[in-house]
Amino acid sequence: MTDTTTGTDEQARDADGTAGPQSPEEAQRLRRINAWQAAERVLIRPPMNLSLRERLAALTAGAGAVTDLDRPADIYGDGVVAELEERIADLLGMEAAAFFPTGTMAQQVALRCWAGRTGNATVALHPLAHPEVHERGALGAVSGLRTVHPAHGPRLPTAQEIRDFDEPFGTLMLELPLRDAGFVLPTWEELEAVVAAARERDAVVHIDGARLWECSPHFGRELPEIAALADSVYVSLYKTLGGISGAALAGPASLIEEARTWRHRYGGQVFQQFPAALAALTGLDQELPRLPSYVAQAKVVAQAMAEGFAAAGAGWFRVHPEPPHTHQFQVWLPYGPDVLTEAAVRQAEETGVSLFRKWYPAAAGPPGVSFTEVTVGPEGLEWTAEDVRDAVRGFVERLG
Known part of the structure; x- marks a missing residue:
């Protein structure tokens, strides 16, 4: 929906x-x-x-203000697409970022990479999170991941729910804001506590930040401080920003290098993507x-x-x-x-x-x-x- x-x-x-x-x-x-x-x-x-x-x-009207239009068009992710990736990484305070044609693919890849690194293919997330409601079971069907639900109310999980959950998981995925619950967010202190609880369980934290751009006023924190709580972050480039399509996955350089390999395997190594990249850069300049x-x-x-x-x-x-x-x-x-x-x-x-x-x-x-x-x-x-x-x-x- x-x-x-x-x-x-x-x-x-x-x-x-x-x-x-x-x-x-x-x-x-x-x-x-x-x-x-x-x-x-x-x-x-x-x-x-x-x-x-x-x-x-x-x-066309916005493109000239965000890049040199006389440069060559992108081919397989270079040029203006690479420029967008660098911009996203800088905005989020992350080491690197990779452009993906869809957020669904970006998160599939992120969670799959973390499963391999942690040795645990179980992802803890809210039952109202996007992968559970809008992706036709893709995490299990495509990536062989298993999902569990530490909380069920129309809110993000609490730290105590994370601590008390009765089975291990390798990754905690937090959707900020939780759209299908009403675009809700925890307080900053609650979010810090939830992340700390996941760390206590040796789990990594991934933020589904499709709409992360608009969370700063509620938290009273800038984007790099919010993103720093997580090991990886996905952001949408058309929701909120008004772009054409596309998403970005940001995190440690080694993770993003691995993610690029899986992006190719998942069919996301698109020949040219300059319209989406230009629209995203314009959105970052004008809407953000x-x-x-x-x-x-x-x-x-x-x-x-x-x-x-x-x-x-x-x-x-x-x-x-x-x-x-x-x-x-x-x-x-x-x-x-x-x-x-x-x-x-x-x-x-x-x-x-x-x-x-x-x-x-x-x-x-x-x-x-x-x-x-x-x-x-x-x-x-x-x-x-x-x-x-x-x-x-x-x-x-x-x-x-």
Whole structure:
């Protein structure tokens, strides 16, 4: 599941890839996309929803500012791709970094390498972590790894849970933030304690940092200090940064050298990747410095949403977490997802305001409860709290 407001996987599921005769489902999807794209007021306008012409124009406009465009294009990871790897390693304070076409591959390789080095193929991670929910059992099916779950609540594991877990594991994987639990983070002190507990068990620590870029405000720490807690870190180059695709794995030079070998074996030694590398470099220059402002504004938006639902008499609702830990959070309401999505589309069509996008049924719990993910980007900085409350009122009116 992914967020249609973030430029991540959910949006990919709603991207317009239709051709020829349309099924009713395809027609409805296209209607949603058209409504969101035409809306004048949005909290974020995901780059992936742009047309090919717009995407290419944006790439060309930003590329000249991040590298010399007269240099040769990359071949099998040199040139601008190597430049991006050096930039990532420096940003995270790591010895080296390797570019991967996908985060799924990057983490497969990292965890496989650590299994070989520790002699233990068991990975401890949260059951809501990305490999367990969104990768079709790839860690076991492809890499021969085994996963165990030291914690089960909608939060990261505690230090005591790591210490008390009743079987050995070679690697502890921490997803920061834990997206499917609501983009939640521990406190800095809790994170330090969890890492220390893993070290006590002679386990290495790997951070799934697909959205690590926006964690600094919550922790009150810069990226190198956060990354230094772990033995390796994966970061996404399109989630948050607005890039085209790709990921990076950072860590000790010897690990990254081994990871490059496995990247080739896994089919990730791509001939040329300069569009993704250029888009990532542009995102690092343009979006990374603005993330603290998005995180701050998300707190304003979340509080105003809660006030708006209460004032509109919406009944039970939940904004989670409150306040948000990053610039993303969940909203829960006691309606079916189709009802809520239709209200969101109608609001965009009738008023030009797109507050919410697609809604989803809860994976567990009582029927008739749905949630959506909200992301605040540059467009969201223009909203006042009153703007949000007014938009919530308009949304609730369309639920009747």
